[in-house]
Every structure is written in structure tokens, then in C-alpha cells.
Amino acid sequence: xxxxxxxxxxxxxxxxxxxxxxxxxxxxxxxxxxxxxxxxxxxxxxxxxxxxxxxxxxxxxxxxxxxxxxxxxxxxxxxxxxxxxxxxxxxxxxxxxxxxxxxxxxxxxxxxxxxxxxxxxxxxxxxxxxxxxxxxxxxxxxxxxxxxxxxxxxxxxxxxxxxxxxxxxxxxxxxxxxxxxxxxxxxxxxxxxxxxxxxxxxxxxxxxxxxxxxxxxxxxxxxxxxxxxxxxxxxxxxxxxxxxxxxxxxxxxxxxxxxxxxxxxxxxxxxxxxxxxxxxxxxxxxxxxxxxxxxxxxxxxxxxxxxxxxxxxxxxxxxxxxxxxxxxx
Amino acid sequence: xxxxxxxxxxxxxxxxxxxxxxxxxxxxxxxxxxxxxxxxxxxxxxxxxxxxxxxxxxxxxxxxxxxxxxxxxxxxxxxxxxxxxxxxxxxxxxxxxxxxxxxxxxxxxxxxxxxxxxxxxxxxxxxxxxxxxxxxxxxxxxxxxxxxxxxxxxxxxxxxxxxxxxxxxxxxxxxxxxxxxxxxxxxxxxxxxxxxxxxxxxxxxxxxxxxxxxxxxxxxxxxxxxxxxxxxxxxxxxxxxxxxxxxxxxxxxxxxxxxxxxxxxxxxxxxxxxxxxxxxxxxxxxxxxxxxxxxxxxxxxxxxxxxxxxxxxxxxxxxxxxxxxxxxxxxxxxxxxxxxxxxxxxxxxxxxxxxxxxxxxxxxxxxxxxxxxxxxxxxxxxxxxxxxxxxxxxxxxxxxxxxxxxxxxxxxxxxxxxxxxxxxxxxxxxxxxxxxxxxxxxxxxxxxxxxxxxxxxxxxxxxxxxxxxxxxxxxxxxxxxxxxxxxxxxxxxxxxxxxx
Numbered sequence: 036x037x038x039x040x041x042x043x044x045x046x047x048x049x050x051x052x053x054x055x056x057x058x059x060x061x062x063x064x065x066x067x068x069x070x071x072x073x074x075x076x077x078x079x080x081x082x083x084x085x086x087x088x089x090x091x092x093x094x095x096x097x098x099x100x101x102x103x104x105x106x107x108x109x110x111x112x113x114x115x116x117x118x119x120x121x122x123x124x125x126x127x128x129x130x131x132x133x134x135x136x137x138x139x140x141x142x143x144x145x146x147x148x149x150x151x152x153x154x155x156x157x158x159x160x161x162x163x164x165x166x167x168x169x170x171x172x173x174x175x176x177x178x179x180x181x182x183x184x185x186x187x188x189x190x191x192x193x194x195x196x197x198x199x200x201x202x203x204x205x206x207x208x209x210x211x212x213x214x215x216x217x218x219x220x221x222x223x224x225x226x227x228x229x230x231x232x233x234x235x236x237x238x239x240x241x242x243x244x245x246x247x248x249x250x251x252x253x254x255x256x257x258x259x260x261x262x263x264x265x266x267x268x269x270x271x272x273x274x275x276x277x278x279x280x281x282x283x284x285x286x287x288x289x290x291x292x293x294x295x296x297x298x299x300x301x302x303x304x305x306x307x308x309x310x311x312x313x314x315x316x317x318x319x320x321x322x323x324x325x326x327x328x329x330x331x332x333x334x335x336x337x338x339x340x341x342x343x344x345x346x347x348x349x350x351x352x353x354x355x356x357x358x359x360x361x362x363x364x
Numbered sequence: 365x366x367x368x369x370x371x372x373x374x375x376x377x378x379x380x381x382x383x384x385x386x387x388x389x390x391x392x393x394x395x396x397x398x399x400x401x402x403x404x405x406x407x408x409x410x411x412x413x414x415x416x417x418x419x420x421x422x423x424x425x426x427x428x429x430x431x432x433x434x435x436x437x438x439x440x441x442x443x444x445x446x447x448x449x450x451x452x453x454x455x456x457x458x459x460x461x462x463x464x465x466x467x468x469x470x471x472x473x474x475x476x477x478x479x480x481x482x483x484x485x486x487x488x489x490x491x492x493x494x495x496x497x498x499x500x501x502x503x504x505x506x507x508x509x510x511x512x513x514x515x516x517x518x519x520x521x522x523x524x525x526x527x528x529x530x531x532x533x534x535x536x537x538x539x540x541x542x543x544x545x546x547x548x549x550x551x552x553x554x555x556x557x558x559x560x561x562x563x564x565x566x567x568x569x570x571x572x573x574x575x576x577x578x579x580x581x582x583x584x585x586x587x588x589x590x591x592x593x594x595x596x597x598x599x600x601x602x603x604x605x606x607x608x609x610x611x612x613x614x615x616x617x618x619x620x621x622x623x624x625x626x627x628x629x630x631x632x633x634x635x636x637x638x639x640x641x642x643x644x645x646x647x648x649x650x651x652x653x654x655x656x657x658x659x660x661x662x663x664x665x666x667x668x669x670x671x672x673x674x675x676x677x678x679x680x681x682x683x684x685x686x687x688x689x690x691x692x693x694x695x696x697x698x699x700x701x702x703x704x705x706x707x708x709x710x711x712x713x714x715x716x717x718x719x720x721x722x723x724x725x726x727x728x729x730x731x732x733x734x735x736x737x738x739x740x741x742x743x744x745x746x747x748x749x750x751x752x753x754x755x756x757x758x759x760x761x762x763x764x765x766x767x768x769x770x771x772x773x774x775x776x777x778x779x780x781x782x783x784x785x786x787x788x789x790x791x792x793x794x795x796x797x798x799x800x801x802x803x804x805x806x807x808x809x810x811x812x813x814x815x816x817x818x819x820x821x822x823x824x825x826x827x828x829x830x831x832x833x834x835x836x837x838x839x840x841x842x843x844x845x846x847x848x849x850x851x852x853x854x855x856x857x858x859x860x861x862x863x864x
Contacts, residue, residue, distance in 0.1 A: 079703055144554065232710065252714075
């Protein structure tokens, strides 16, 4: 039933796309003539929501049309990502897609993958940090890594649901140190905030989530960040070293967010979006907002974003199979 | 808490738009409460589509004000028409009506209003003092403690909210069953989704609650559409005359009623209505003149009138600190908190203290505002009670549809609302309580997730549930309550649990 509907929609969308390409120059000049819907697959108040809202409000200024941010939550992101992919490819439905699109299909949660969209622009990427409780005996990353090696399976980590991006970050980091995924068992949580609270309460030992997500507990003095899995330090948290600086392990990963439209968006509209998004990405308002929240800014145009997702998709497949998180089809 | 935070909270509350919203929602709450068949929970449900477009503080302020007003306003038709405006007034409806028949309508309404205001303020005082302290304490809670809290909440759902534990259990398991739909919280695997994307988000709380409280009530209203609008009312004079004397005489009753209200309000699953029943029964049990109860005597009304309003604020304590609803109103509030990015839990006091204190300020304001607004609604009760149902009910249905759609941004919310509304109507018509279904739905995921994550942390050892000191105390207490309940349900028990 669903499959039939989706295929049906895609065929229709392809038809519309073809027809609109014939009349393309006219569309691009007048676009947009009515309000745009920006779908967010995650809840209001979170990092993705905040990023989408600032992009949406800047887009409003550029286009002179309202941009309505609509949260379609639930299903570990499947519901919202599906709403973006199945929207009409007329440019009036776009969405903020996140790193999960390169992961969910390996888990067998959905058939959606990066190819289900017209990529428009990559806007942000945040590396995870390695957080421990303020009362933790491990004062730096080396002490923590030694403890993991000495007693595999004793320390527990959390930060998101089973098979989420921060789970993969942990597995990837352990792998880079030559350890199996079972060296630090994963405790699934409803996101970074509950995991950080459990860390402060002493229920778990490590939280791998992005440093902005950990900020409230770090500021309250109840947790500390030992390292980030990035190539360079975050200027907002300049005293937190990178993995390479701390223990000489060269492993980086990140959760990214980008803007995409349903597949077969007419090329002139897609190009219009990419040029507007480039302007937004470089604007002072966007940079200031992202810096204030501690979010990393990243840019890639449509082609760059497509390649970025394809690479990420392939490496996630390898990592998830290694961690036993991929569902054998 | 610093002065800085209080000033920020002050600036969030004392803005003309926020104050206007509070007054408007106060009038709205008075109206909904005074209409027999429309409850305080329904007032909250109807506010959802409106709050969707507001900032967090006015959104929560609207709910706080409307519910506090509705609980008081329910007393008015109870005294005038022998019909409780909300279930919270049902405990003393006969008593109020008989007072009116004896020519004491003014004294009855005045006592109801003043005890509601003062009881509400006591509830708020406890909330302001207890919630931040409890949150500080709860920062040390891990999944082991939350597991036992969820277990306690589910236990309350069955034994506090119902007279018939068997039907309570049936309702609870229905709720838990509905809660398993969607992506499972531990392994991330979809359950009962039948391959549809929409069902992967599970049964959304707020549309479910709008359905179960509002739609089921509408269906009941339709079946009794005749017979309303024909009311004979007495003239209302000076309602405040003689109230001082009643309070001086029954101040112990007032404090006892407020205390019972706070405790029952803070317990999961039981709200203002149970608080009123229990405090009324306690009042009769300890009265010097129990023979006067049921003849139009003011004593029990002092207890129960204070209890149902103090329960309203107290229900926010577990809702804010643990994300466990104290009553059906806060079950919806938890959904609104998530929607506004103020995820309930001890960390909300670290992340958004100014918002929480702003809500506390609105609680105080709302209870003070109850005095003039309550007086106004008593004076205009004659007109309010004549609003025809065949105009009112369709309007409510529109609000329900809009609210459900707004929560999921799709027709899925409307379907959930309608299906569960009809389902809840059938349950209630057959004597199955609704509150346990709600608690099962709200607490089911918390219960399951904390059990599984605790088992992962302890490498499969059950003893870990008792290894941490607080978890151990909570666990022993929970199991003790279960044993007592089993003992009382057994065939050897002579006295069945008293039907309050």
C-alpha cells in the first residue's frame, strides 16, 4: 500500500518535473509566489529545529515570502524525512535533512536514502565530544582510554538511541583505538539531554554527544568534556582538545544538517535555492547565531552536498555493519 | 535561585500581551468550568491550538489560569442546578444545592470562591517551595530511580483512580498496549506499525488526550442534548457576607483540605476530583456534627472547595520534575512542555529557570485574579448557563480538530483523536476508567525504557534495582504497596477498599 503510493507519487513527481523543466526560465524568475514549507524531522527546541528556524527566517528576507517551519517528529526521524521526500517537487516543500538519512536505511527502518532527495546545500556539522561526570575519576582522555582497555565492557556510554549518530561515533572511536564495540556497551537514551542528566546522576560513565548539546551540564559544573572527535578545536570550547591532540588517534565524525527538496526539483528552482542558501551561509546573522549556540558552520553546494552524503552513506554502511547495527537484507 | 532569574521571570510575565492572555484565558476557564459537562481538562485541550502560536510563558500561563478558574467555576452550577460544572465539584454538589434550597446560596458561592482562592494559593506555595528542591534532589536520579517512580505511578493509576481494581487494570493495560506502538525506545525497532510511516511516531499524546477527554464528552453531550437551557435560577446577593465567619470557624478544615489536595494532586493519576471526594469524606469522618452532612451543611464544602484547587498546582510538581503527570491536565501540559522545548525533568530548572519561575508567578496571579473574575461569573451565571448546547458542541469539535492537527502537522492527529475519542466513550459507558489508559500511555515508554537501560547498565543483574540507596528505598516501598494491595484484594479481607 505504502509502496504503491510512494511509487505512484514519484512517477507523478517525475512527470511534473519534466513538464516544469520545459517552462523552467519563467518559473525561476517568479519563484516563489506563495509561502514555503520547511519540514524539520526533529522536535521544536532542539538543535536541528533552531538551525532550521534561523535559515527559514533569513530565507524569508531573501524570497519575500513567508517560510513556515513545520516539525514532523517521531519514528527516529523517519516521519519527517519521509514527509520531505514525498512532498510535491515544486519548490514549495523543502526540508532540513540530517545525518540519520545515511543511517536509517541500513537499520531497515525505511527505504529512504540520500538518493531520495534533491540536495540543495549543506549548512552545518557538529563533531561529538567525549563527556564524563564532574566527579569522574578520569581527568583526561588518556586515563579514560586506559580504563576502557584495562576493563573492556565495564564502562557504559549513552547519548542517543540505539544505532544513532553518537552511538556510531563511540563505536568508530573505539575502532580507531583497535577495540571492539563491546568494549563500551551502549545504553540507548531519548537524546543527548537525558543522557547528560544520567551522566551527572552517575547512571552511566561516558556521553558522546556534541559539545553544544552538553553545554547546560558543562556550565552547571556537573560534567566535563575531555575531547572532541574533530580535526580542530571548537572556538566556543577552546580548552577541549581534539582526539588526535589528546591520545594521538586520528578519528573524526560529525552530525550534519542540510537543506534538501523532494527528488526531481526543477533545476532552475534548485539553483535559485542553492544561491540563496550560499548567501545565508555566509551572512553575519547566520554565523553569529551558530557561533552563539556553539554550532559548527559548514558549506557545500548541491553537487558537493550530494557527494558528501554519498561518501557518508558508504562509510556509515561499513561502520554499522562492523558494529552489528545494520540489518542484513 | 538568584535575583537575576526572578527579574527575568518578572519581565516575561508583566507584559501587556501576557497579562491580556491571562485575563482572557481566565474568562475562558470560568466559562468552560461553569458549563456542566465541560471539564478543566477539556479547557486545556481546547487551548492547545491557540497556545501553539504563543511563546512558552503565555502558553503555559493560559493553561494555568484557565484550569484554576474552571475548577472553581464548576461549583456554580453545582449549587444552582445540582449539576457539577466539572467532576471536581461532584463530591459536594448535593450539599451545595441543598444549601441553596435553604436560602444560603450566597454563603455557599462565597465560601466556594474564597476557599478556592486560598486553597489554590497554598497549592502554589507548596509547588514553588517543593519543585526546585525536589529537582535538585532528582538530578541524582538515574534510570533505576526512574524505573521505580514509573512503577509507583502505574500503581497509583490502578488503585487511586478507580473503585474497581479489575477494571482499572484492564484500562491500564489498554494504555500500556497503545504505548507500545511506534519505534521501541531501547532497540529502535518499529512495533505494530503495519508498514506505515505515520504509525512509527506512535500514538501522539495530545491528540489522544483531546480525543479521550473532549470527544468522549461531546458524544455524551449529544446523547443528552435535550433538557438543557431550561434553568430556574435564584437571585445572587452579596456573596462575601458571612464567609469570614465560616473561615474562622472551620480554619482547621480549610488547612486539612488544602493539605489533602496537595498530596493527592502530586500523586500520579489522581487529580482535583479525587482530592475533593477524599477531603469531603475525611471532613465528615472527623466532624463534630457528622449528622449535618448531606443536609446543606457548609463544613465539608470548606474542605473540598480548598482541596480541589490546591490539587491543581500540586499536580505540576511531578510533571515538571520527573515528567510524570500528577493529573490529566498536566498529562497534556507535559506534551506542551516538549512542544515548547522545555523538556520536563530536573534539568529544566538548570536550563530554563526563568521560564519556570515565570510560570510560578502566573500561578499566583491566576489565583488572585480568581477573586474578581469569580465574582463576575457568579453575577452573570444566569446568562452563561443558558448558552445552548447545539451551538457550543460543534464549536468545541472544531477546536478539537484544529488542536489535533496542529500537534502532528498532519491528518494523523485527527484520526488518532477521533478513534480514541469513540473508544474512550465506549470504555466509560461500560464503567472502565479513562485515567489509567492515559497513565499507561504516558508512563509506558518511561517504564519500559528505564527497565531496559537499567538492565544494560547492570549487565543483566536484577539486584542493581536495589543497589543505589534511593532506588532501594523506592523499590522496597513500591513492593510493599503491591503486597498491601494484594492483601486487601484477597478473599480473606473482610473490608473491601472503601469506595470514596
